[in-house]
Amino acid sequence: MRIKRIFSMAWESMRQRKLRAFLTTLGVVIGITAIIALASLGEGFRVSITERMEQGFELDVLTVIPGSLFAGYRYERFKDTDVENISRIANVSAVTPVMQIGSVTLYNGEKKATAFVAAATNFSEFQQVFSDRFELKEEAMPDPVENDTLIIGYKVNYPNKTETAFAFPREKINVTLSIPKQTIPPSVEYENYSFTVAGTLQEGGTSGLTNFDYWVFLPLDTARKIYETSLVDLIFVKVPDPEFSENVAEEIDALFPPYQITVLVPLSFIQQVDLILGTVQIFLTAIASISLLVAGIGIMNIMTVSVMERTREIGILKAIGAKSRTILTMFLAESLLIGLVGSLIGVPSGFGLAHVLSYIIARFAAFQPDWLRSPEVERVAIAPIFSWSWVIIAVVFGIAICILFGLYPARKAAKLDPVEALRYE
Amino acid sequence: MPALLEAKGLKKTYRMGRVLVSALQGTTFDVAEGEFVAVFGPSGSGKSTLLHVLGGLDRPDEGEVSVDGVSLSTLNDNALAEVRLRKIGFVFQFFNLLPRLTALRNVELPLTLADLSEKESIKKAEDMLKLVGLEDRMNHRPSEMSGGEQQRIAIARALINDPKIVLADEPTGNLDTSTGGEIVQLMKRLNEEKGQTFVVVTHDPAIAETVDRIIYLKDGRIQRIKKGYGRL
Numbered sequence: 067m068r069i070k071r072i073f074s075m076a077w078e079s080m081r082q083r084k085l086r087a088f089l090t091t092l093g094v095v096i097g098i099t100a101i102i103a104l105a106s107l108g109e110g111f112r113v114s115i116t117e118r119m120e121q122g123f124e125l126d127v128l129t130v131i132p133g134s135l136f137a138g139y140r141y142e143r144f145k146d147t148d149v150e151n152i153s154r155i156a157n158v159s160a161v162t163p164v165m166q167i168g169s170v171t172l173y174n175g176e177k178k179a180t181a182f183v184a185a186a187t188n189f190s191e192f193q194q195v196f197s198d199r200f201e202l203k204e205e206a207m208p209d210p211v212e213n214d215t216l217i218i219g220y221k222v223n224y225p226n227k228t229e230t231a232f233a234f235p236r237e238k239i240n241v242t243l244s245i246p247k248q249t250i251p252p253s254v255e256y257e258n259y260s261f262t263v264a265g266t267l268q269e270g271g272t273s274g275l276t277n278f279d280y281w282v283f284l285p286l287d288t289a290r291k292i293y294e295t296s297l298v299d300l301i302f303v304k305v306p307d308p309e310f311s312e313n314v315a316e317e318i319d320a321l322f323p324p325y326q327i328t329v330l331v332p333l334s335f336i337q338q339v340d341l342i343l344g345t346v347q348i349f350l351t352a353i354a355s356i357s358l359l360v361a362g363i364g365i366m367n368i369m370t371v372s373v374m375e376r377t378r379e380i381g382i383l384k385a386i387g388a389k390s391r392t393i394l395t396m397f398l399a400e401s402l403l404i405g406l407v408g409s410l411i412g413v414p415s416g417f418g419l420a421h422v423l424s425y426i427i428a429r430f431a432a433f434q435p436d437w438l439r440s441p442e443v444e445r446v447a448i449a450p451i452f453s454w455s456w457v458i459i460a461v462v463f464g465i466a467i468c469i470l471f472g473l474y475p476a477r478k479a480a481k482l483d484p485v486e487a488l489r490y491e
Numbered sequence: 492m493p494a495l496l497e498a499k500g501l502k503k504t505y506r507m508g509r510v511l512v513s514a515l516q517g518t519t520f521d522v523a524e525g526e527f528v529a530v531f532g533p534s535g536s537g538k539s540t541l542l543h544v545l546g547g548l549d550r551p552d553e554g555e556v557s558v559d560g561v562s563l564s565t566l567n568d569n570a571l572a573e574v575r576l577r578k579i580g581f582v583f584q585f586f587n588l589l590p591r592l593t594a595l596r597n598v599e600l601p602l603t604l605a606d607l608s609e610k611e612s613i614k615k616a617e618d619m620l621k622l623v624g625l626e627d628r629m630n631h632r633p634s635e636m637s638g639g640e641q642q643r644i645a646i647a648r649a650l651i652n653d654p655k656i657v658l659a660d661e662p663t664g665n666l667d668t669s670t671g672g673e674i675v676q677l678m679k680r681l682n683e684e685k686g687q688t689f690v691v692v693t694h695d696p697a698i699a700e701t702v703d704r705i706i707y708l709k710d711g712r713i714q715r716i717k718k719g720y721g722r723l
């Protein structure tokens with residue numbers, strides 16, 4: 067029998083039992099809807115988190131810090147030769163050492179500002195590493211850099227958006243620095259230094275490992291004179307592409323004795339998080355698949371009843387020359403149609419449900435108490451992501467379930483003895 | 492001329508609960524092409540079983556049936572279905588039409604099973620409905636038709652694949668006398684005009700007046716074979 071006729075007969079037979087066909091298909095629709103909704107929400111969740119992390123962590127910048135979680139002793143601070151050695155590694159496009167000075171207080175006449183981090187660095191090298199972030203709001207980077215040049219982070223200069231700036235370019239300000247003294251016991255002296263403001267750094271945002279908004283930058287050479295040391299606290303290393311980061315990190319590690327330094331590789335951190343989120347997504351989808359399994363049992367149940375009801379019809383078909391295979395195909399065609407129709411409805415409705423859920427999640431986030439809410443709460447909203455691969459997985463799985471559970475009743479029908487089936491009332 | 496249908500030493504026993512019923516106990520006969528044969532006998536004489544075995548719906552425990560030179564015992568289930576489809580037409584007491592399908596679709600069904608295109612099979616089915624005089628009932632479902640009409644549809648369905656032989660099981664058993672007579676007349680006409688071979692299992696004396704040969708069956712054995720009135 068031609069496959070087209072088998073399907074049109076199966077369609078006709080479903081049409082004749084509309085309520086039954088509707089309810090059976092509804093089970094499949096719910097299953098596919100659940101899978102698609104959870105998968106596309108999960109995908110959206112994963113992508114939104116990964117994207118935010120990628121924005122926060124510059125994936126092409128590695129951070130080298132002294133010491134290790136597991137070290138009994140630590141490599142004190144980095145020497146100029148360390149920086150040179152790192153810069154000679156293949157696939158390192160820029161290197162910048164930073165001397166960290168801790169928090170400092172700035173005075174501009176009556177006005178006072180605080181920076182959590184004062185970083186002494188070579189501005190042009192630093193700009194090569196953080197090319198898109200290390201830019202001034204008002205004008206171009208100072209060139210040449212004087213000994214007393216100072217760059218102020220956005221939040222240091224504008225602690226409150228409504229207030230006027232703490233300092234404007236070319237203003238002279240005082241910075242109080244704490245200088246450790248080699249006395250017994252060790253002591254600290256506060257000394258004031260005069261700097262000329264070069265400008266404010268562009269606003270960087272609150273996410274990320276290195277948030278320059280609360281930093282001030284001074285020239286490395288100046289800091290070296292003040293603190294009478296050439297040693298630096300951390301080294302930023304830029305690679306041309308994140309894909310080199312693992313290899314470069316290994317080579318940097320190899321330059322130092324074991325367990326004395328740590329290279330922070332943002333890519334591997336993100337990969338871990340992505341892996342975890344992907345696992346969560348698969349787990350959620352697997353739970354959703356259970357509903358499809360239940361739908362499959364529904365199909366088996368209904369089809370078995372249907373085979374019993376149609377025993378006589380099967381007997382007639384066999385008497386007039388239908389092969390067992392034809393009967394099998396006829397019943398399988400019905401469950402396949404249920405699967406197809408169920409998927410056809412389930413995929414868009416699942417995606418619709420994902421949008422509804424994402425709206426609800428966004429509303430829920432907006433109702434969080436203030437202390438829990440970050441300023442970016444609006445951006446927390448997860449946009450479901452439509453992915454063909456999940457659609458294919460859901461549809462193939464849905465149809466496979468329908469065929470699998472339709473197989474038992476269909477085989478039962480195909481195996482009926484024609485004489486007994488004809489006698490069935 | 493070799494017989495169209497040959498039955499040799501057919502034996503068939505089946506179990507009804509705990510009792511073994513011997514439906515056929517060595518039945519042997521044959522039917523020539525173009526013949527109209529009736530099998531007479533009381534109920535329980537094994538008539539229906541005989542018809543099922545002759546038509547390849549059931550397999551005998553012993554003995555041999557051959558249709559148009561093909562021995563049915565050598566065939567597997569699939570090949571047997573193919574013989575039922577192409578060489579045999581069945582007509583039943585309770586018509587056995589598919590209630591969901593229209594008259595036309597019921598008649599067309601065997602052609603569909605034989606992989607004919609829809610266009611071709613519909614054309615053939617329409618012609619066949621004309622032959623049994625029901626072209627105006629084409630789009631009615633069985634529940635909208637009288638018993639006599641349903642049986643004519645069933646006959647049309649039996650004939651649609653040009654079978655070698657039509658096997659009818661009490662075709663008038665569920666009809667009143669005059670309607671039954673019309674069905675007999677229809678079969679008779681098909682036999683005479685088209686040379687269609689019929690084997691009819693019946694108790695209906697109206698059929699006895701028509702057939703070429705009557706086989707009397709009792710307890711699964713042939714008691715006697717008599718020339719009918721049809722071709723005296």
